[in-house]
Amino acid sequence: MMDCIRANELMPWYANNNLPSEEAWLIADHLVNCPACREELRWIIRMAREHQADLEQMPGLTERTWNKVVARTRGLPVVQVNMGHSLLGLSLRVLVEGRGIPMRGDLFLLGYRAPLFAFEAV
Numbered sequence: 001m002m003d004c005i006r007a008n009e010l011m012p013w014y015a016n017n018n019l020p021s022e023e024a025w026l027i028a029d030h031l032v033n034c035p036a037c038r039e040e041l042r043w044i045i046r047m048a049r050e051h052q053a054d055l056e057q058m059p060g061l062t063e064r065t066w067n068k069v070v071a072r073t074r075g076l077p078v079v080q081v082n083m084g085h086s087l088l089g090l091s092l093r094v095l096v097e098g099r100g101i102p103m104r105g106d107l108f109l110l111g112y113r114a115p116l117f118a119f120e121a122v
């Protein structure tokens with residue numbers, strides 16, 4: 001049996017449908033008999049919708065601002081994972097380049113780099 005304190009801790013994830021089904025069922029069971037928690041859920045859902053509407057109305061970056069960001073960050077790795085050692089290694093990188101997100105994987109063997117893959121998510 002779930003109490004109100006635990007239900008309220010998990011309520012934001014329940015409202016966003018981001019809970020494992022077992023916990024979601026426990027909250028749903030609690031909500032059947034708890035008007036206070038149902039009201040809390042209504043409030044969370046209403047706030048999430050208003051927040052989403054506010055985000056959608058925000059202006060995006062201007063072309064000039066975006067170009068400045070790209071110029072300063074071009075080629076910077078966002079994520080880089082290196083495995084192996086000096087003789088044999090594998091490198092996976094996600095870089096900032098323009099508006100796309102290029103991803104590259106390289107194999108290192110005896111200090112030489114052999115590209116494995118490169119593609120760009122848009």
Ligand SMILES: [Zn+2]
Binds near residue numbers: 003036
């Ligand atoms: Zn409750």
